[in-house]
Amino acid sequence: xxxxxxxxxxxxxxxxxxxxxxxxxxxxxxxxxxxxxxxxxxxxxxxxxxxxxxxxxxxxxxxxxxxxxxxxxxxxxxxxxxxxxxxxxxxxxxxxxxxxxxxxxxxxxxxxxxxxxxxxxxxxxxxxxxxxxxxxxxxxxxxxxxxxxxxxxxxxxxxxxxxxxxxxxxxxxxxxxxxxxxxxxxxxxxxxxxxxxxxxxxxxx
Numbered sequence: 703x704x705x706x707x708x709x710x711x712x713x714x715x716x717x718x719x720x721x722x723x724x725x726x727x728x729x730x731x732x733x734x735x736x737x738x739x740x741x742x743x744x745x746x747x748x749x750x751x752x753x754x755x756x757x758x759x760x761x762x763x764x765x766x767x768x769x770x771x772x773x774x775x776x777x778x779x780x781x782x783x784x785x786x787x788x789x790x791x792x793x794x795x796x797x798x799x800x801x802x803x804x805x806x807x808x809x810x811x812x813x814x815x816x817x818x819x820x821x822x823x824x825x826x827x828x829x830x831x832x833x834x835x836x837x838x839x840x841x842x843x844x845x846x847x848x849x850x851x852x853x854x855x856x857x858x859x860x861x862x863x864x865x866x867x868x869x870x871x872x873x874x875x876x877x878x879x880x881x882x883x884x885x886x887x888x889x890x891x892x893x894x895x896x897x898x899x900x901x902x903x904x905x906x907x
Contacts, residue, residue, distance in 0.1 A: 831859025
């Protein structure tokens with residue numbers, strides 16, 4: 703949270719204005735070409751029935767589960783139609799088992815090793831890009847021909863080099879970094895909703 707202004711130095715209104723200004727500035731630095739690439743990849747997965755895996759820690763884990771909800775249901779709201787999305791942090795029994803038996807750094811890679819196939823997509827959400835379980839999951843994706851994206855803040859960390867398609871905004875603020883994860887995710891949700899008519903009846907049945 704190092705880029706945040708001091709609350710003692712301003713009243714709430716100016717503090718709020720500063721936050722929104724920083725959020726707007728950071729949003730303006732999103733690599734839209736890479737976001738568009740992800741948008742088109744998700745449409746392709748939706749059309750073909752391929753799977754999407756999304757993961758992160760802490761607030762990023764919460765964002766992953768939120769976006770899984772949006773992309774399974776919110777993009778179509780039609781029975782049987784939606785992306786086949788799995789939020790890897792969502793199953794507490796699985797994650798605690800793997801953390802206990804194999805180490806916390808393995809909670810995502812072990813799930814991907816069982817669930818994912820070449821042609822699927824993995825999306826990492828991380829402020830620092832250095833969380834060991836995120837790094838290990840991206841390493842598995844690279845070895846297994848699973849196309850990977852990563853929405854990153856700060857310097858991007860190790861994930862910046864490991865992800866096939868990083869969506870990186872260099873900002874030293876965890877809350878803004880997590881806001882950008884949801885900004886991208888909700889942008890993609892609305893894009894997918896607008897494209898729902900392009901999904902063939904076979905996928906929508």
